[in-house]
Amino acid sequence: MSSRTSEGSVEVASVRDLPSVPRFAPFMTLYEREMKRFMKVIFQTIVSPLITATLYLLIFGVSLGGTIRLPSGDSYLAFLIPGLVMMSVLNNAFQNSSSSIVSGKFSGDLEDLRVVPLGKHQILWAMSIGGLTRGLIVGLITYVVGQIFYFALEGAVLPIAHPLWLGFFLVVGGLSFSKLGVPIAFWSRSFDQVSAVGAFILLPLIYLGGVFFSLENLHPFWKAISQFNPVLYFINGVRYGVLGTSDVDIGLSAGVSLAALILFHLVALRSLVTGNYQRW
Amino acid sequence: MLNDTPIRISSLVKDYGSLRAVSDVSFHLERGEIFGLLGPNGAGKTSIISTLVTLEAPTSGTVEIFGVDVTKNPKVTKSLTGFVPQELIHHGYFDVREILEFHSGYFGRRRNGDRIDYLLDRLSLAEHAHKKVKQLSGGMKRRLLIAKALVHEPKLLLLDEPTAGVDIELRSSLWKFVAELKGEGMSILLTTHYIQEAEELCDRVGILQGGQLKTIGRTRELIKGLTTREVALTLKPGASTIEHRCLIKVRDLPEGQGREMILRIPAQREVGELLSELNMDIAMIKDISVREGNLEDALRRVLEGV
Ligand SMILES: Nc1ncnc2c1ncn2[C@@H]1O[C@H](COP(=O)(O)OP(=O)(O)OP(=O)(O)O)[C@@H](O)[C@H]1O
Ligand SMILES: [Mg+2]
Numbered sequence: 001m002s003s004r005t006s007e008g009s010v011e012v013a014s015v016r017d018l019p020s021v022p023r024f025a026p027f028m029t030l031y032e033r034e035m036k037r038f039m040k041v042i043f044q045t046i047v048s049p050l051i052t053a054t055l056y057l058l059i060f061g062v063s064l065g066g067t068i069r070l071p072s073g074d075s076y077l078a079f080l081i082p083g084l085v086m087m088s089v090l091n092n093a094f095q096n097s098s099s100s101i102v103s104g105k106f107s108g109d110l111e112d113l114r115v116v117p118l119g120k121h122q123i124l125w126a127m128s129i130g131g132l133t134r135g136l137i138v139g140l141i142t143y144v145v146g147q148i149f150y151f152a153l154e155g156a157v158l159p160i161a162h163p164l165w166l167g168f169f170l171v172v173g174g175l176s177f178s179k180l181g182v183p184i185a186f187w188s189r190s191f192d193q194v195s196a197v198g199a200f201i202l203l204p205l206i207y208l209g210g211v212f213f214s215l216e217n218l219h220p221f222w223k224a225i226s227q228f229n230p231v232l233y234f235i236n237g238v239r240y241g242v243l244g245t246s247d248v249d250i251g252l253s254a255g256v257s258l259a260a261l262i263l264f265h266l267v268a269l270r271s272l273v274t275g276n277y278q279r280w
Numbered sequence: 281m282l283n284d285t286p287i288r289i290s291s292l293v294k295d296y297g298s299l300r301a302v303s304d305v306s307f308h309l310e311r312g313e314i315f316g317l318l319g320p321n322g323a324g325k326t327s328i329i330s331t332l333v334t335l336e337a338p339t340s341g342t343v344e345i346f347g348v349d350v351t352k353n354p355k356v357t358k359s360l361t362g363f364v365p366q367e368l369i370h371h372g373y374f375d376v377r378e379i380l381e382f383h384s385g386y387f388g389r390r391r392n393g394d395r396i397d398y399l400l401d402r403l404s405l406a407e408h409a410h411k412k413v414k415q416l417s418g419g420m421k422r423r424l425l426i427a428k429a430l431v432h433e434p435k436l437l438l439l440d441e442p443t444a445g446v447d448i449e450l451r452s453s454l455w456k457f458v459a460e461l462k463g464e465g466m467s468i469l470l471t472t473h474y475i476q477e478a479e480e481l482c483d484r485v486g487i488l489q490g491g492q493l494k495t496i497g498r499t500r501e502l503i504k505g506l507t508t509r510e511v512a513l514t515l516k517p518g519a520s521t522i523e524h525r526c527l528i529k530v531r532d533l534p535e536g537q538g539r540e541m542i543l544r545i546p547a548q549r550e551v552g553e554l555l556s557e558l559n560m561d562i563a564m565i566k567d568i569s570v571r572e573g574n575l576e577d578a579l580r581r582v583l584e585g586v
Binding site: 019030032040 | 368
């Protein structure tokens with residue numbers, strides 16, 4: 001930042017003298033864009049996950065699990081609902097950020113983010129809060145549908161044991177997975193690579209993370225393996241929030257979840273610097 | 281504080297792997313001028329613009345916008361700059377107005393409806409405001425890119441082939457608009473392969489080839505310095521031609537209409553001077569025509585190295 005005066009001497013300007021660049025409005029704009037984007041394709045983003053969740057509740061919760069009782073005496077549906085809610089949150093949070101970036105690469109407007117005064121922190125937070133928002137909306141819908149099923153079967157509403165813990169795990173899980181979508185989309189070279197990561201890595205992790213079954217029922221070998229699945233801690237955290245009990249110690253769940261959030265955040269920031277914004 | 285030099289590029293080098301796309305280029309833009317960066321495909325024009333908007337990092341050298349280094353304070357330089365990329369883009373989900381609203385918001389201007397309306401109107405996009413980008417024609421997409429670049433009222437405008445694919449009428453109205461922006465005090469760097477339009481519009485031009493800046497200067501002066509005038513003298517039948525060092529061609533006109541002498545003189549030289557040197561019988565001359573050199577000739581001369 002040196003400016004040459006007419007005499008040829010050099011005056012050095014300090015950063016404080018530079019015009020200030022707004023920070024909040026650009027961030028809010030990107031967040032709003034993320035929200036509007038998924039509202040435009042509401043069938044894919046909200047209706048179809050809703051149908052999936054309803055089917056799961058119907059098949060596993062009502063038909064197959066109708067006769068199973070938990071040790072606490074509660075129905076299998078009570079076990080399934082928090083798992084399904086968290087599955088919706090994680091899946092949709094991941095989908096939102098990753099498909100936003102991938103479609104931006106496809107249409108070419110991802111490069112816009114490079115030529116406007118948005119920093120990597122603003123981009124990352126706008127995308128992760130956008131993903132979290134969609135995750136929470138679908139999670140809430142799943143929860144409401146689950147409650148309707150529960151009420152029909154049990155004649156009562158499933159109470160929430162620890163609302164604060166529930167909120168904590170939903171937010172940390174949703175943020176983690178929307179942040180995880182960022183590097184995966186940035187480092188992908190095609191649509192197929194992103195969906196492959198979703199189908200062959202994330203979906204198995206989510207299914208094996210104890211959405212449908214308790215860790216206690218697993219063979220000790222698989223049980224030991226599952227300890228390394230971060231999704232297990234998210235799901236058990238949410239289950240603790242709703243039921244007040246879970247397979248995993250709540251402190252451990254909270255610790256692992258926070259660690260995952262920080263790790264995914266750092267990896268995502270890195271990908272925003274090194275990633276490829278160019279059009280496919 | 282910002283200084284008064286919209287762009288200052290010093291010893292810029294840009295490599296893509298082992299390919300040197302820009303090789304030790306230095307130049308600056310004066311405030312309020314239109315500067316044309318000309319050169320053949322692959323000369324490095326887009327590469328230079330990409331470093332200005334931080335799409336590419338310089339391999340070495342410095343790039344400053346109003347005295348601010350683009351690698352050190354990119355948010356400041358980006359907020360001062362409007363950029364029209366060479367490649368068309370699509371924006372899957374949104375319509376024209378939404379795209380402009382978002383783009384404006386990224387620069388911190390969230391309620392910018394008046395400016396957006398003005399640009400839609402000026403760029404003949406108002407009736408397409410509710411269309412998705414994929415419903416627009418190529419020329420309309422190009423104009424949308426220009427509207428995006430102007431939505432935050434930048435002080436510096438970078439136009440990478442803004443008229444590619446735009447029809448003649450709209451092209452001239454676009455250039456008129458660009459001249460108007462200059463009148464409002466905007467500094468403009470553009471690239472184009474329409475050399476005649478560059479000649480009319482640009483105060484100065486730089487000619488790039490193989491990543492090197494071959495020539496830079498005021499458009500008029502470059503043309504003067506690099507081109508010649510061709511004087512064609514049509515002689516009446518029966519007149520004899522005269523030897524002269526400027527004579528490059530003599531040809532017989534069809535059907536016994538006489539002969540034509542073509543002479544090439546430096547751009548500064550006057551025709552009257554030539555005629556008195558030739559010392560011909562004026563009665564023998566049927567017609568005189570002069571073809572002035574233009575920017576295209578100058579460009580060709582620089583690129584061919586003759
Ligand atoms: N991202 C890239 N990776 C590798 N090489 C590149 C890249 N971008 C440009 N090049 C190469 O750099 C050189 C300069 O390209 P550039 O796009 O700057 O040319 P240009 O002057 O804009 O040409 P045109 O008139 O065709 O737009 C070319 O040889 C091109 O192949
Ligand atoms: Mg180019």
